[in-house]
Amino acid sequence: MNQKDLGEKKISRLLPEMAFPLIIAQLVNGLYNIVDRIYLGHIEEEGAAILTGVGITYPIILLITAFSSLIGNGGGPLSAIRMGQGKKGKAEEILSTAASSLIVLSVILMAFFYLFKRPILYLFGASDVTFPYGNEYMEVYLLGTPFVLLTLGLNPFISAEGKTVKSMMTVVIGAVMNIILDPVFIFLFDMGARGAAIATVISQMASAIYVVSFLSGRKSELKLDLKKARIKAKTLLSIVSLGVSPFIMSATEAAISFSFTSRLQVISGDMAVGAMTIMSSILNFSMMPVNGMNQAVTPLVSYNFGARLNDRVRKIFRFAAITEVSYTLLISLTCNLVPGVVIGFFTSDENLVEFASPYMKYYITGISIFGLQCASQNSFIGLGQARISLFFAIFRKIILLIPLVFILSSTALGVTGVFLAESIADALSAITCFTTFLIVHKKILETGPSKA
Numbered sequence: 230m231n232q233k234d235l236g237e238k239k240i241s242r243l244l245p246e247m248a249f250p251l252i253i254a255q256l257v258n259g260l261y262n263i264v265d266r267i268y269l270g271h272i273e274e275e276g277a278a279i280l281t282g283v284g285i286t287y288p289i290i291l292l293i294t295a296f297s298s299l300i301g302n303g304g305g306p307l308s309a310i311r312m313g314q315g316k317k318g319k320a321e322e323i324l325s326t327a328a329s330s331l332i333v334l335s336v337i338l339m340a341f342f343y344l345f346k347r348p349i350l351y352l353f354g355a356s357d358v359t360f361p362y363g364n365e366y367m368e369v370y371l372l373g374t375p376f377v378l379l380t381l382g383l384n385p386f387i388s389a390e391g392k393t394v395k396s397m398m399t400v401v402i403g404a405v406m407n408i409i410l411d412p413v414f415i416f417l418f419d420m421g422a423r424g425a426a427i428a429t430v431i432s433q434m435a436s437a438i439y440v441v442s443f444l445s446g447r448k449s450e451l452k453l454d455l456k457k458a459r460i461k462a463k464t465l466l467s468i469v470s471l472g473v474s475p476f477i478m479s480a481t482e483a484a485i486s487f488s489f490t491s492r493l494q495v496i497s498g499d500m501a502v503g504a505m506t507i508m509s510s511i512l513n514f515s516m517m518p519v520n521g522m523n524q525a526v527t528p529l530v531s532y533n534f535g536a537r538l539n540d541r542v543r544k545i546f547r548f549a550a551i552t553e554v555s556y557t558l559l560i561s562l563t564c565n566l567v568p569g570v571v572i573g574f575f576t577s578d579e580n581l582v583e584f585a586s587p588y589m590k591y592y593i594t595g596i597s598i599f600g601l602q603c604a605s606q607n608s609f610i611g612l613g614q615a616r617i618s619l620f621f622a623i624f625r626k627i628i629l630l631i632p633l634v635f636i637l638s639s640t641a642l643g644v645t646g647v648f649l650a651e652s653i654a655d656a657l658s659a660i661t662c663f664t665t666f667l668i669v670h671k672k673i674l675e676t677g678p679s680k681a
Contacts, residue, residue: 235391235532236313240544244525250397251388252521257397257404259517264408265425266510268415270576277578281499282362283422284506285355285490288483289342289367293374295479296334297381300327302527303472305385306611308451309528310678312389313535317450324386324444324451326465329458331382335375342371354490354502362422369426376433383440383453389528390450395443396524403436474610474618481626488634489647497644504585507575508592508648515560519553519600523607530611539674546608546670550663553600561597565590588648595652595659602659605666612673617665625658 234243270280304327308320342349350363380399387396407428414424444453486509493501526549533541564571568589572582602621609618633654637646 247525251524254397254400255517255521259514281503282359288486291483299472299476301382301385302475303468306531309389309531310535313532331378335378339374354494366422373430373433376437380436403432407432478622527611550604557600564593592648595655601663630654
């Protein structure tokens with residue numbers, strides 16, 4: 230696919246063509262944590278405790294990857310807009326600033342979490358039983374922080390060029406390595422949680438080498454030279470202003486995870502925390518295809534918006550909304566009909582499966598229409614509307630979900646209230662975001678992109 234296709238090819242062919250490799254990449258990427266948890270959850274006797282301990286590290290991982298969203302999901306669409314305007318030099322300046330910023334951020338994050346990982350893990354719901362497993366995992370995982378940020382933060386620039394197969398390979402290389410190495414380190418070397426982390430870091434390093442090599446090579450339209458990379462304050466501000474919404478979307482997932490696990494630990498204990506670890510894994514993995522679709526939608530909207538092809542922007546949104554809501558409805562129905570089967574993939578502990586299954590319907594039903602929000606919010610990002618996208622990131626998670634967790638769990642609903650909060654927040658936020666997009670998008674298209 231060449232750059233000309235982004236503005237001319239039929240949407241019903243172009244978007245699936247761009248999205249398919251990104252969806253595969255997202256699914257494979259999701260296997261990083263999913264495979265870890267599946268293997269760890271099936272370790273004899275202590276599997277449930279290890280699964281819960283590693284699950285408690287998830288908020289830290291989310292916080293780390295949130296910074297890659299801040300730079301990559303801000304810089305990627307911004308560079309696509311500049312390319313749509315014919316400003317390749319500006320696009321490369323954005324790439325250079327993004328790469329330098331990611332390196333600096335990785336050092337800061339690694340140092341911070343090494344210093345404070347013990348109190349943070351207990352804050353996120355660890356007990357004396359589960360803390361040792363979470364600590365083992367994080368001691369190793371944090372070493373891979375630079376690889377995580379470079380991989381996830383630079384990959385959107387490959388998507389911005391329309392080279393989604395190359396973008397897919399960034400993720401596939403690391404994820405396939407992780408799937409192969411996990412059983413080696415976990416079972417063959419009998420290293421448990423520490424072994425899972427070692428496999429992950431090695432895999433992340435391979436992905437980082439690939440993405441940097443591609444962007445530095447001849448096949449990339451945008452050229453990256455790490456030796457000459459510099460942080461330009463004005464460019465960084467533009468990146469951050471657009472990337473702050475996906476950053477908050479990711480960072481607030483950590484706050485949500487904290488709210489869930491800390492509240493469940495208080496009112497029910499390790500079994501409930503383990504159930505949440507499994508259900509959040511199911512939800513996150515299920516949303517990977519939607520994330521892949523949106524990685525294609527955002528730069529495609531950006532390019533056509535930059536080129537003032539407004540009818541194509543509307544067609545892209547319409548196609549994405551219909552596709553994504555159809556998918557999220559299917560996921561909701563599946564998890565409602567056979568919850569025990571889905572949960573059983575993650576653990577062989579029958580007590581945990583029996584405990585978690587009744588709560589699945591409360592947790593997952595709201596996702597049935599959540600595809601509406603995903604299509605709307607990522608289209609806002611593609612249109613350069615950072616403030617609107619930021620509002621809806623905050624609205625669902627901070628204004629709705631976190632308060633609902635504490636309010637509903639304080640009633641007679643108890644544990645049920647914690648899980649039910651997710652569905653209520655998902656449904657209300659999706660309806661509000663979708664309605665807002667329908668109302669304001671015409672004016673945004675008529676005004677056009679910034680000329681900067």
